[in-house]
Amino acid sequence: xxxxxxxxxxxxxxxxxxxxxxxxxxxxxxxxxxxxxxxxxxxxxxxxxxxxxxxxxxxxxxxxxxxxxxxxxxxxxxxxxxxxxxxxxxxxxxxxxxxxxxxxxxxxxxxxxxxxxxxxxxxxxxxxxxxxxxxxxxxxxxxxxxxxxxxxxxxxxxxxxxxxxxxxxxxxxxxxxxxxxxxxxxxxxxxxxxxxxxxxxxxxxxxxxxxxxxxxxxxxxxxxxxxxxxxxxxxxxxxxxxxxxxxxxxxxxxxxxxxxxxxxxxxxxxxxxxxxxxxxxxxxxxxxxxxx
Amino acid sequence: xxxxxxxxxxxxxxxxxxxxxxxxxxxxxxxxxxxxxxxxxxxxxxxxxxxxxxxxxxxxxxxxxxxxxxxxxxxxxxxxxxxxxxxxxxxxxxxxxxxxxxxxxxxxxxxxxxxxxxxxxxxxxxxxxxxxxxxxxxxxxxxxxxxxxxxxxxxxxxxxxxxxxxxxxxxxxxxxxxxxxxxxxxxxxxxxxxxxxxxxxxxxxxxxxxxxxxxxxxxxxxxxxxxxxxxxxxxxxxxxxxxxxxxxxxxxxxxxxxxxxxxxxxxxxxxxxxxxxxxxxxxxxxxxxxxx
Numbered sequence: 001x002x003x004x005x006x007x008x009x010x011x012x013x014x015x016x017x018x019x020x021x022x023x024x025x026x027x028x029x030x031x032x033x034x035x036x037x038x039x040x041x042x043x044x045x046x047x048x049x050x051x052x053x054x055x056x057x058x059x060x061x062x063x064x065x066x067x068x069x070x071x072x073x074x075x076x077x078x079x080x081x082x083x084x085x086x087x088x089x090x091x092x093x094x095x096x097x098x099x100x101x102x103x104x105x106x107x108x109x110x111x112x113x114x115x116x117x118x119x120x121x122x123x124x125x126x127x128x129x130x131x132x133x134x135x136x137x138x139x140x141x142x143x144x145x146x147x148x149x150x151x152x153x154x155x156x157x158x159x160x161x162x163x164x165x166x167x168x169x170x171x172x173x174x175x176x177x178x179x180x181x182x183x184x185x186x187x188x189x190x191x192x193x194x195x196x197x198x199x200x201x202x203x204x205x206x207x208x209x210x211x212x213x214x215x216x217x218x219x220x221x222x223x224x225x226x227x228x229x230x231x232x233x234x235x236x237x238x239x240x241x242x243x244x245x246x247x248x249x250x251x252x253x254x255x256x257x258x259x260x261x262x263x264x265x266x267x268x269x270x271x272x273x274x275x276x277x278x279x280x281x282x283x284x285x286x287x288x289x290x291x292x
Numbered sequence: 293x294x295x296x297x298x299x300x301x302x303x304x305x306x307x308x309x310x311x312x313x314x315x316x317x318x319x320x321x322x323x324x325x326x327x328x329x330x331x332x333x334x335x336x337x338x339x340x341x342x343x344x345x346x347x348x349x350x351x352x353x354x355x356x357x358x359x360x361x362x363x364x365x366x367x368x369x370x371x372x373x374x375x376x377x378x379x380x381x382x383x384x385x386x387x388x389x390x391x392x393x394x395x396x397x398x399x400x401x402x403x404x405x406x407x408x409x410x411x412x413x414x415x416x417x418x419x420x421x422x423x424x425x426x427x428x429x430x431x432x433x434x435x436x437x438x439x440x441x442x443x444x445x446x447x448x449x450x451x452x453x454x455x456x457x458x459x460x461x462x463x464x465x466x467x468x469x470x471x472x473x474x475x476x477x478x479x480x481x482x483x484x485x486x487x488x489x490x491x492x493x494x495x496x497x498x499x500x501x502x503x504x505x506x507x508x509x510x511x512x513x514x515x516x517x518x519x520x521x522x523x524x525x526x527x528x529x530x531x532x533x534x535x536x537x538x539x540x541x542x543x544x545x546x547x548x549x550x551x552x553x554x555x556x557x558x559x560x561x562x563x564x565x566x567x568x569x570x571x572x573x574x575x576x577x578x579x580x581x582x583x584x
Contacts, residue, residue: 023440026465030440030448081405086397105378106451109401110444113373113408117439120412124432132424139431140416147409148315148322152402156322159398173318 001282005048012047012072013039015065019122033103033111034118038076041094043292045215046071049186052280053204056273057194066126067138067189070119074146075182077115080108082155088241116146130193137192145185154178158243166244172213179219180212203272210266211284217259218288220245224252226291259288293574297340304339304364305331307357311414325395325403326410330368333386335584337507338363341478344572345496348565349486358418359430359481362411366438367474369407372400374447380533408438422485429484437477446470450535458536467508468501475504495564502558503576509551510580512537516544518583551580 020035047068054064083090083098084105091101100108123139130138144150154177161174187208191201220238224247228235238245246255266284270277312327339360346356375382375390376397383393392400415431422430436442446469453466479500483493512530516539520527530537538547558576562569 024445026469027440027445027448027452029452030445034440077405081401084398084401086401107448109373109376109378110448110451112405113369114440114444116405116408117435117444120431121435121439124428124435132428136416136424136427136431139412139428143409143413143416146405147413148319148326148406152406152409153316153319153322156319156399156402159402160319160321177318 001279001286004052004279005043005283005286008048008051008068009044011051011061011065012044012068016069016072019069019118029103029107030110030114033099033107034115036096036102037080037099037108037111038073038115040096042072042076044072046075046182046186048283049183049208049280050190052283053187054190054193056275056277056280057190057196057200059190059193060129063128063130063193064190065128066122066130067193068186070122070138070142071182071186071189073115073119073122074142074151077112077119078146078151078155080112080115084108087155087159088237090237119146134192134195138189141185141188141192145181145188150177150181150185151179154181161244163242164244168249171244171246171249175213175216176209179216180209183212183215184208200273203269206269207266207280207284210262210269211287214259214262214266214284215287217246217255217262218290220247221252221255221259222291263288293571293578296344296571297335297575297578300340300343300360301336303343303353303357304336304360308361308364311361311410321395321399322402322406325391325399326407328388328394329372329391329400329403330365330407332388334364334368336364338367338474338478340575341475341500341572342482344575345479346482346485348567348569348572349482349488349492351482351485352421355420355422355485356482357420358414358422359485362414362430362434363474363478363481365407365411365414366434366443369404369411370438370443370447372404372407376400379447379451380529382529411438426484426487430481433477433480433484437473437480442469442473442477443471446473453536455534456536460541463536463538463541464505467505471508471511472501472504475507476500492565495561498561499558499572499576502554502561503579506551506554506558506576507579509538509547509554510582512539513544513547513551514583555580 017039020038023031050064050068050071051061055061079093080099082088083093084100090098092098099111119142120139123135123142126135154174157174158178187204191204223236223238226235246258250258263284267281270281309331312330315323342356342360342363343353347353371385372391374380375385376392382390384390391403411434412431415427415434418427446466449466450470479496483496515528515530518527538550542550555576559573562573
């Protein structure tokens, strides 16, 4: 499992680094900021899902490189913008200074903007045995998952919910958009690359939905139970920012139970597939077992 | 000419308003901010070019609606982000409070981000007689024009050039990326929609390139010669921000001569086309005659 994660991390990091290195040097500061934001570590959970689900369905990894990199660019841009003083105001990310701290705010805004454009450019450039129809479908799901009806909308609900008491349904909606949309989209990109059947699509969508929410529940748990050193960012930042979290609404024990239940549901969805889905099952278990 | 501009303004505004109205109401504040940024007036020069060049080449306007709206979303997002305190810090745009002033900075960042995603979503959703291959080509040119190799790169060079003395070549590169890339892209989208011939492509690219630069030279001239009331934003803001401009490097008279020369070159490119290109020729003349 850890081997597979590292393998796909290396694969997407190489592809992405290569793509960023190829940018012309007209705006060296912006290029460096994009690289800092996109290449400085990270678990690469979304690329992992693209590759592992795609390979499960018989797609060659080289057909998945652009998808994996594109979704990671969207994730990376969102972190750069979320860390800005006007948003979460975080100085530390993955144990390193955030982009606006290392560069400046204007450059961080532009680096995020450029990484978003690059995500769509990579999907539009992708040619390895993908048809134009597949590319359009991929761009459709990624743009929707990234924008108002997905990640950005979730972030806006998050902002509106800070200092407010919200119920579990609103918190679930918030995270299904803010984090869940991109995690589901990772699986969706693999499904499109594989021209998956309706049965495969249904099972893997259910898997992705449950894993996505479990990921966020575990993130909330780690914000309380982990250390700043482990997290690479300040521990307790949700509480400090007065954000509603699953442990706050359900208690720490209740949140852990919820995460376990979501993972069980994701594993149950996999049993309907006629494949050896050991790797992504292990991944689901890792989501709630991780300390970072 | 004015009639045609108003006609296409109305067309793109209706299409865009309709698209934004259809967004769900999960994040009402973000939706309102996107609408404020995207629908509050503006000349709609890029949509005008999409429609007028497309129709010149025999494309139906309904095949161009998504392109025209997509490129305007990119332009609108860039204005929202450019106006932020960390960038140009402008409180007024088109005579109205800018998005971060009317809402807040975090919402303005997200509104820009969501409008960028929406641009690509609209192109991927576009179906009116466009093939998937055309859609992919459109997304490719738009993402490139919007990102590091276009608008964002130009903006980064602009930031790096503030308070610096730069030469005319750097200023030209800066604007060919910052403003020119999207103006050229408007024409490029129309060329793709029309499956234009090599000759058509060559003439209209030359037209777009010269008009795009002339537009920026005239913008610099207006920053000196127009009034705050006419501009809908503070007059003299380039000088105040200590930015290099064409009048500063060439003198006001020299800048006017350059603008006229660029327009003459754009008109000369049109003479090679076997069509009545009166409308876009008038548009080129309007670019240097406008007071706003």
